[in-house]
Amino acid sequence: MSRTPVWFMRQAGRSLPEYRRLREGITMLDACNTPELAAEITMQPVRRHGVDAAIFFSDIVVPVKAVGVDLDIVPGTGPVVAAPIRDQAGIAALRPLQPDDVVGPIAAIRLLVEELGDTPLIGFAGAPFTLASYLIEGGPSRDHAATKSLMWAEPQLWHALADRLAHIAGSYLALQVGAGASAVQLFDSWAGALSETDYREYVLPHSRTALSYVAEVPKIHFGVGTGELLPAMSEAGIDVLGVDFRIPLQQAAARVGGEFALQGNLDPAALFAGADVVEGKVAAVLESAADLPGHIFNLGHGVLPSTDPGVLTAVVAQVHDSTERN
Amino acid sequence: MSRTPVWFMRQAGRSLPEYRRLREGITMLDACNTPELAAEITMQPVRRHGVDAAIFFSDIVVPVKAVGVDLDIVPGTGPVVAAPIRDQAGIAALRPLQPDDVVGPIAAIRLLVEELGDTPLIGFAGAPFTLASYLIEGGPSRDHAATKSLMWAEPQLWHALADRLAHIAGSYLALQVGAGASAVQLFDSWAGALSETDYREYVLPHSRTALSYVAEVPKIHFGVGTGELLPAMSEAGIDVLGVDFRIPLQQAAARVGGEFALQGNLDPAALFAGADVVEGKVAAVLESAADLPGHIFNLGHGVLPSTDPGVLTAVVAQVHDSTERN
Numbered sequence A, B: 001m002s003r004t005p006v007w008f009m010r011q012a013g014r015s016l017p018e019y020r021r022l023r024e025g026i027t028m029l030d031a032c033n034t035p036e037l038a039a040e041i042t043m044q045p046v047r048r049h050g051v052d053a054a055i056f057f058s059d060i061v062v063p064v065k066a067v068g069v070d071l072d073i074v075p076g077t078g079p080v081v082a083a084p085i086r087d088q089a090g091i092a093a094l095r096p097l098q099p100d101d102v103v104g105p106i107a108a109i110r111l112l113v114e115e116l117g118d119t120p121l122i123g124f125a126g127a128p129f130t131l132a133s134y135l136i137e138g139g140p141s142r143d144h145a146a147t148k149s150l151m152w153a154e155p156q157l158w159h160a161l162a163d164r165l166a167h168i169a170g171s172y173l174a175l176q177v178g179a180g181a182s183a184v185q186l187f188d189s190w191a192g193a194l195s196e197t198d199y200r201e202y203v204l205p206h207s208r209t210a211l212s213y214v215a216e217v218p219k220i221h222f223g224v225g226t227g228e229l230l231p232a233m234s235e236a237g238i239d240v241l242g243v244d245f246r247i248p249l250q251q252a253a254a255r256v257g258g259e260f261a262l263q264g265n266l267d268p269a270a271l272f273a274g275a276d277v278v279e280g281k282v283a284a285v286l287e288s289a290a291d292l293p294g295h296i297f298n299l300g301h302g303v304l305p306s307t308d309p310g311v312l313t314a315v316v317a318q319v320h321d322s323t324e325r326n
Helices: A017-023 A028-033 A035-049 A060-065 A089-090 A100-114 A129-135 A147-154 A155-178 A197-212 A227-233 A250-255 A267-271 A275-290 A307-323 B016-024 B026-031 B035-049 B062-066 B088-092 B099-114 B130-138 B145-151 B156-180 B194-211 B225-235 B249-256 B268-272 B275-288 B309-323
Strands: A069-075 A078-081 A121-126 A183-187 A219-222 A240-242 A261-266 A295-299 B071-074 B078-081 B121-126 B183-188 B219-223 B240-242 B261-266 B297-300
Touching: A017 A028, A017 A035, A028 A035, A028 A060, A028 A100, A035 A100, A035 A307, A060 A129, A060 A155, A078 A129, A078 B183, A089 A129, A089 A155, A089 A197, A089 B071, A100 A121, A100 A155, A100 A295, A121 A155, A129 A147, A129 A155, A129 A197, A147 A183, A147 A197, A147 B130, A147 B268, A147 B275, A155 A183, A183 A197, A183 A295, A197 A227, A197 A261, A227 A250, A227 B225, A250 A261, A250 A275, A261 A267, A261 A307, A267 A275, A267 A307, A267 B145, A275 A307, A275 B145, B016 B026, B016 B309, B026 B035, B026 B062, B026 B071, B026 B099, B026 B275, B035 B309, B062 B130, B062 B156, B078 B130, B088 B156, B099 B121, B099 B156, B121 B156, B130 B145, B130 B156, B130 B183, B130 B194, B145 B156, B145 B194, B156 B194, B183 B194, B183 B309, B194 B219, B194 B225, B219 B225, B249 B261, B249 B275, B261 B268, B268 B275, B268 B309, B275 B297, B275 B309
Parallel strands: A121 A183, A183 A219, A219 A240, A240 A261, A261 A295, B121 B183, B183 B219, B219 B240, B240 B261, B261 B297
Antiparallel strands: A069 A078, B071 B078
């Protein structure tokens, strides 16, 4: 049997009523750092949807908070950094991540590995560019103007910052793998804001550093709006490339030379269009993946909070039913 | 003399202190609909920066508000529609735009044409997809889930809506040209959220309808994050294709067959990186444009509100100085 595996980015989280109940009165960072909570939230979609993998519930800022960056995750806004990092002193304060810094999340991984049994747990970290953008801008940004300016005007400072973040992200992934995660996903939310030339010069080396920490497990790499960056991202030392919903998987495969397993790429907006549309679009993704060297079915971006979880469950069933091969 | 012409998307607006003073206590829609104000705001960057064209100061929702859609432009949020349009009744209420609906903006155009003399005035309208997204979602959306769902699940309804909006946008452009605008830009902010297949099926025919209203003047078409859509957008009946900052102009030219003049594409974030970086990046854009059949220097997205206007003035001077050919 080699049916296509399926999981969903952000499968754990706001689309599930059982998650919203669990989070009542508990901050995001507390949820990430409390072993039983992080483990339970990670398990919820596995139980409900029957997906083939759990993705570790953690926020990309967890490891930078853990090394002492003063930040909070503000509901409705996202991470807000008290003192944006834009100089050598700020960078110097970003010390390496130690096991003691992330005791809660790593304990959650251990609980999960035991509970999951044969179902793989995918570890999770944010990529250096996206982390750097939060720290430099002081919060979410649509234009990344301060980040890009620093990158272009002070490349040495940029590389020093991105290197520190790469080691922090890499260490966080390595600790997750050490505790039993059997694959990882490095998530670069905002790499799509860059040209390929800038990506290759300022970002790729650091993503490669982060991923080099976990040579022994399969590595998935994904960024939003990165159709044009796939060839570069495929050079980061990865096994599976996540594909945004904007280009067909076949086209993505052609761009990266057909050597990689691809993950994706149903548009999360399709889940709102009714059962017939969903079914047709799931079938189209599977068809586009027919000749790939490997395919993990997923969305082409995270689950939207207002998604009906029943639709996700149906997608899992369809992917399994239509790819079952004995 | 055939120096490269230069203007900036959103050159009129929040980056200018004289604009912020003028707007004090005046709503966006009132500013757009008051002839003297809209004209003055349009003129400000022409006087200050010495750009080669004025872009008409108008919001993309002005013509839909003008045909009776109950909406407001909320500071810090954007357009908010009282009753989102998602059914046949809502679409039926979108009546054709008549000259009497936009008396204020068209009077502004007449004032501008007289004041501008030889400097061209570029008319402005939002493209059908972007307008439809505002009306369907009820406001700005990052994922366009309701819009895409309606498009996929009820294609007839979608096409009926987009067709009405195409005629409204086209009529608004035609009235601007009739009053003296000597070119137009059709702006599709959010087309970059679509795959090329969806763009061609659901959007391109309607953008073509809108542009068909102004056959007699040069037509510029731009959308954010549309590198992959440029070949399709170039088929909308246009003369100049605006290029987002994510791909070099040379690469854009290769995609559309080298037949089109291109507009762009300095990253607006570069304007924050200091004079040396700006100068280098302006030179790189000009170099990338060297073999194009035509080039209008612009940003690869709108001017960011916190941009130092002095930097924009310097960019204009550099583009002029370095492309002056006698």
